[in-house]
Amino acid sequence: MHFIRKPKDFISGALFLAAGIAVIAISSGYDFGTPRRMGPGFFPVVMGGLLCLLAVLIMIRGLVGSVEEMEPLNAQALRGAVMVLGGSLIYGILIRPAGMIPATIILVLMGAFATKGYGLKAAIVTAVVLAAISAIVFVELLGQPIPLLGSMFGY
Amino acid sequence: MEFLSNLGIGFGEVLTLTNLFYCFMGVLLGTLIGVLPGLGPAATIAMLLPVTFTLDPSTALIMLAGIYYGAQYGGSTTAILVNLPGESSAVVTVLDGYQMARQGRAGVALATAALGSFFAGCVATLLIAVAAPILARFALEFHAADYFSLMVLGLIASVALAQGPLLKALAMIILGLIVGIIGIDITSGAYRMTFGVNELLDGVSIVAVAMGIFGLGEIIQNLASPEPERTAYKAKMSNMIPSKAEMKQIAMPVVRGTALGSILGILPGGGAMLSSFAAYAIEKRISKNPEKFGTGAIEGVAAPESANNAGAQTSFIPMLTLGIPSNAIMALMAGAMLIQGIQPGPGVIREQPELFWGLIVSMWIGNLMLVILNLPLIGIWVKLLTIPYKFLFPAIMTFCAIGVFTLNFSSFDVYIMVIFGFVGFAFRRLGCEPAPFLLGMVLGPMMEEYLRRAMLLSRGDPMVFVERPISGTLLAIAVFCIVAVSLPAIRSKREEAFQE
Numbered sequence: 001m002h003f004i005r006k007p008k009d010f011i012s013g014a015l016f017l018a019a020g021i022a023v024i025a026i027s028s029g030y031d032f033g034t035p036r037r038m039g040p041g042f043f044p045v046v047m048g049g050l051l052c053l054l055a056v057l058i059m060i061r062g063l064v065g066s067v068e069e070m071e072p073l074n075a076q077a078l079r080g081a082v083m084v085l086g087g088s089l090i091y092g093i094l095i096r097p098a099g100m101i102p103a104t105i106i107l108v109l110m111g112a113f114a115t116k117g118y119g120l121k122a123a124i125v126t127a128v129v130l131a132a133i134s135a136i137v138f139v140e141l142l143g144q145p146i147p148l149l150g151s152m153f154g155y
Numbered sequence: 156m157e158f159l160s161n162l163g164i165g166f167g168e169v170l171t172l173t174n175l176f177y178c179f180m181g182v183l184l185g186t187l188i189g190v191l192p193g194l195g196p197a198a199t200i201a202m203l204l205p206v207t208f209t210l211d212p213s214t215a216l217i218m219l220a221g222i223y224y225g226a227q228y229g230g231s232t233t234a235i236l237v238n239l240p241g242e243s244s245a246v247v248t249v250l251d252g253y254q255m256a257r258q259g260r261a262g263v264a265l266a267t268a269a270l271g272s273f274f275a276g277c278v279a280t281l282l283i284a285v286a287a288p289i290l291a292r293f294a295l296e297f298h299a300a301d302y303f304s305l306m307v308l309g310l311i312a313s314v315a316l317a318q319g320p321l322l323k324a325l326a327m328i329i330l331g332l333i334v335g336i337i338g339i340d341i342t343s344g345a346y347r348m349t350f351g352v353n354e355l356l357d358g359v360s361i362v363a364v365a366m367g368i369f370g371l372g373e374i375i376q377n378l379a380s381p382e383p384e385r386t387a388y389k390a391k392m393s394n395m396i397p398s399k400a401e402m403k404q405i406a407m408p409v410v411r412g413t414a415l416g417s418i419l420g421i422l423p424g425g426g427a428m429l430s431s432f433a434a435y436a437i438e439k440r441i442s443k444n445p446e447k448f449g450t451g452a453i454e455g456v457a458a459p460e461s462a463n464n465a466g467a468q469t470s471f472i473p474m475l476t477l478g479i480p481s482n483a484i485m486a487l488m489a490g491a492m493l494i495q496g497i498q499p500g501p502g503v504i505r506e507q508p509e510l511f512w513g514l515i516v517s518m519w520i521g522n523l524m525l526v527i528l529n530l531p532l533i534g535i536w537v538k539l540l541t542i543p544y545k546f547l548f549p550a551i552m553t554f555c556a557i558g559v560f561t562l563n564f565s566s567f568d569v570y571i572m573v574i575f576g577f578v579g580f581a582f583r584r585l586g587c588e589p590a591p592f593l594l595g596m597v598l599g600p601m602m603e604e605y606l607r608r609a610m611l612l613s614r615g616d617p618m619v620f621v622e623r624p625i626s627g628t629l630l631a632i633a634v635f636c637i638v639a640v641s642l643p644a645i646r647s648k649r650e651e652a653f654q655e
Binding site: 027031051057058070088091100103111118 | 561
């Protein structure tokens with residue numbers, strides 16, 4: 001990869017370019033209007049164009065100057081991201097059908113395995129405590145209408 | 156006289172049991188998250204936003220504001236006692252604060268930080284009370300074109316002053332502007348970029364995005380780096396009160412830090428962090444013996460701690476008077492106001508005087524609570540610091556998940572949070588700071604509306620932006636900002652300044 005000197009710049013530029021093109025493609029379906037009477041497509045198309053322009057400049061900058069390598073993605077960072085984001089995603093999927101208590105327990109368990117140094121026992125205790133706290137604070141005290149146990153359990 | 160009656164309105168609003176209670180909760184929570192490294196005010200405010208929907212608008216804002224300036228008090232405690240910044244704006248306090256603690260002057264350092272912050276808080280509150288109405292009256296003269304240019308300037312200046320590569324930050328802003336307009340177009344009723352998803356008709360939730368980027372993003376960042384050793388400095392804090400000589404030493408740095416922080420707070424991109432860095436750099440430069448800095452110079456604690464509190468508070472001015480958030484936290488505050496049905500801008504003072512003056516007076520009362528509370532409670536804060544991060548972050552995850560779900564009782568917002576948590580993670584790895592994205596998102600719909608109105612009034616002539624004196628001047632400053640930052644000489648200076 002001698003050609004790409006700064007992969008950080010080149011990749012982010014490429015992502016911005018892709019986003020810009022996508023925005024223009026989607027928004028060209030909306031009425032563009034005239035400068036005097038701007039349609040719903042005017043602003044997104046113009047902004048998409050600007051984004052493409054900046055994206056190309058960023059990509060060019062990634063090709064010139066001194067080499068700056070990207071720091072390698074370490075396993076711990078990746079594990080953290082996957083577990084934290086994955087746990088939250090599963091929470092979103094489970095909260096309606098399973099209810100708040102099971103969703104919270106799974107969320108916290110997945111979070112616990114985002115890092116080293118959690119024993120299974122400590123993780124379970126943390127999960128149960130946090131599920132209890134959220135049930136008491138959000139459902140009992142603040143009265144938020146979230147089912148503690150969902151339809152999956154016959155509620 | 157008008158000024159006094161305005162303050163009277165403010166006191167009338169704050170001195171209710173509810174508002175005093177939430178002001179107290181705000182500053183207490185602010186101090187708590189300020190003390191804890193790895194949990195910042197942006198993530199906390201995002202997490203608590205859903206809880207505030209049930210509150211009165213002024214009560215909600217009083218509490219959320221308290222979190223921001225309260226965090227400035229808390230951040231210094233960790234910096235001085237543990238050699239770790241509790242808050243990003245306390246990074247420079249670590250340099251001299253911890254050295255002072257090692258010399259057995261921890262109590263004096265803590266008291267200096269608290270007193271400096273309190274002085275700065277009082278001055279900044281007064282400044283808001285005096286300057287905001289003038290600015291708001293001035294802003295009422297603004298036409299659509301002027302507003303548009305003001306937003307352009309605000310966005311550009313916010314990235315020019317902040318750290319990081321300019322081009323990428325500009326691209327992040329534009330991406331934010333585009334995401335901001337997703338949903339039903341208010342003028343034409345067209346569905347834009349909704350992909351047939353009903354939940355997107357009202358737009359992408361700013362709160363969900365902020366929780367993803369800041370809440371989950373911070374956790375992912377913290378987990379990636381090994382936890383630093385946290386050993387709180389354990390010594391009896393017998394003498395908290397600075398001696399007469401020390402008072403003399405800190406007086407001018409506190410005044411200078413306050414002045415600098417007040418100015419930098421108003422500027423777009425400013426706020427607590429920039430203010431503290433600049434204040435430290437200036438103190439070091441003008442000091443007769445700069446070699447003292449880094450070895451426990453009391454000025455190195457006094458100036459940045461005053462500056463960050465002043466900056467945190469004055470950054471409310473552009474948001475409240477012009478409707479332009481100057482940093483990510485103000486973007487969230489603007490979001491909180493919008494959700495409560497209040498359009499941030501010059502109309503706030505006129506139409507909601509109780510809210511506006513109540514918020515200002517609450518800042519002064521909050522500062523008073525902080526300076527009284529902070530010192531006696533230091534023992535408790537130090538105990539809290541012994542809680543390892545591994546027990547803290549699952550709790551943050553849980554509160555983020557519940558908070559974002561309760562926005563609309565819809566899993567869709569949870570997915571938005573996850574998506575933007577990932578986007579924030581990916582862009583941070585690519586060297587793109589996500590904060591400008593959030594600013595763009597908040598301003599997107601407003602900018603489009605002003606652009607549309609300006610162009611309608613000018614019959615489609617874009618020259619209106621240059622020809623109107625206010626708009627022309629604002630755009631000229633914006634161009635100047637870009638040119639100045641791109642010049643190689645200044646660019647290296649800027650990077651140097653942030654290195655310090």
